[in-house]
Amino acid sequence: MNYQEVIEKIEHLPHLHEKNDLSYIRKILHKLNNPQDKVKTIHVTGTNGKGSTSYYLSNLLQKAGQKTGLFVSPYIMKFNERIQVNGQDISNQELVTGFKQVSNAIRDIRRQDPGFNLVTFEFEVALAFWFFAYKKCDYAVIEVGIGGEHDKTNVIVPEVSVITTIGLDHEKIIGPTIQDIAHEKSGIIKKNKPLVLGNIPSNVRDILLSKARLEHSSVYELGKQFKVQSREKIYYHDSDYYEFNLRPLVESYDIAVSLKAFSLLGFRLPKIAVEQAINQTQIPGRYQILNETPLIIADGAHNIQAVSNLLTFVRKHTSGQLHFLIGMMKDKDLQEVFALFKPNERIILTRIDYPRAAEKKDFPLNIQEKSEYISDYRQAFETAKEELNADDTLVITGSFYLVGAVLNYLEGN
Incomplete structure (x- = not known):
């Protein structure tokens, strides 16, 4: 098979199952020897800002010397952008190899379960986790597709969970109300794992905090445990203080959230290295x-x-x-x-x-x-x-x- 055939096959898979659960993705990952458990992860959701936050986190981890995977959606120019290691897109040949690995696992499952199949996003998620384990990544930053609890990426126990914002989008899938959306996104909060919250509306904040208490997850909120200001530059401070080149206000929130999540991983970088990692981050299709x-x-x-x-x-x-x-x-x-x-x-x-x-x-x-x-x-x-x-x-x-x-x-x- 060639690259173009692989893309066409993935994108022409069904888009929905009869039941909206994680049983299909868990089954394929088990057959692939659970690659999602072989790499440390950070899980990022939010109505807006989750892509930018994921890119900032990826660059910070690379600056810390970590081999870093990045899974984002949608792609802007080419499918390969969705799966990256150390800022490099998966190559066409690696994509073909990964496609064969996942396809072979599906074939093996069908020997006992002839009706088994994956939807497009499940195939992409399985391929990404396989690739990050194959490349022996230290960390992988995983951006949620839609929502949280029922999203096909929600098969990991991340080192840190991040919720950037809560707003109205995809109401027909995870709504219709903003409270419904908050409940769905709270599904990435995991037991005894820290949670970083960005610019969260007050009318849904308690939904996230209640889930965090239930999971014994320590919470770090923008504006409380860490702060950011945007004037002629972006100024971030908690226990550390940094200055960054001016970007849109919402980007300053994403920068702040990524810095707090990064600090919770225990890495220490010189001030200049942190500022370079953020200032040098180019986010496709964002301003x-x-x-x-x-x-x-x-x-x-x-x-x-x-x-x-x-x-x-x-x-x-x-x-x-x-x-x-x-x-x-x-x-x-x-x-x-x-x-x-x-x-x-x-x-x-x-x-x-x-x-x-x-x-x-x-x-x-x-x-x-x-x-x-x-x-x-x-x-x-x-x-x-x-x-x-x-x-x-x-x-x-x-x-x-x-x-x-x-x-x-x-x-x-």
Whole structure:
């Protein structure tokens, strides 16, 4: 088999089982000799910020001399980004090898259980854990897919659990209320293992603290045991004090959470090494600058909380006209998201060729009326870019799928 065949086979697996539990992933991991237990892990969930936090943690661990795996989703430009070791994507050949390992394990299980199969995300999780054990990683930072308790990554006993934020997203799967979402995300809290909390709304904080008490998990909260400020720089302090290059406010929360989680692992690094690890971290599809003049930014914000944070940042730190190229999934809270935009902000709507991608008719009627719709995202990007003045800003946002498509287009892929 070649790389492309492997990707097509993984992505064409079913996406749901009849029952939403962890029995399938546990069965395949057992057949693979439980690779998830052979590497120390940090488990990261949250409505927003879990990807950024995972990247920061990975870089800190590498700076400490640890061979570090990283599992994140979704990928931005290429599938291989989802599984990394020491900042390097899994190679095409390693992906083929891992696919064969997991496929052989499925074949062996089917001898006793002919109907056994994995959904796409389970296959990816099993492949990642196999790869981290195969590469003899010291640590692996594991980003949750959706939720927590029922997420297919929730088969580990991590050294530290991290919950970055709680907000509304994926309500049809883990909602509908923010309290339901908090209960689901609290499922990664493990017995006698520390928990780091980021910017958690007060109306769900007690849900997480109650679960932590039940599990005898010590809790470290942003704003209490550790603090961060964002002015001309980012300032972090608990028992240590660090200064970092300015990033958006929400990124300062992710930096703070990753630093606290890292400190709980017992590593000690010189101040300059910590600051370098954070400042040098580049997070794909997060406030990613594609052009300086005029300013073009790509950010995969795809829910109310993330879009609100993005708008606050670009309005504060840019001048000139704001232009937005937006493509979203039709199952998102489109009405609420577009209510965040101001009348003088120019919006071009687009879509990628993906079943969940919103078409023109899916967007709120008032947004359809005031916005231009160009179905081909490449044409939409070129149109948006052509109309920029030197001091204007174009923001490509609404989904990681759109961001990834535009980035690949710019790379000629």
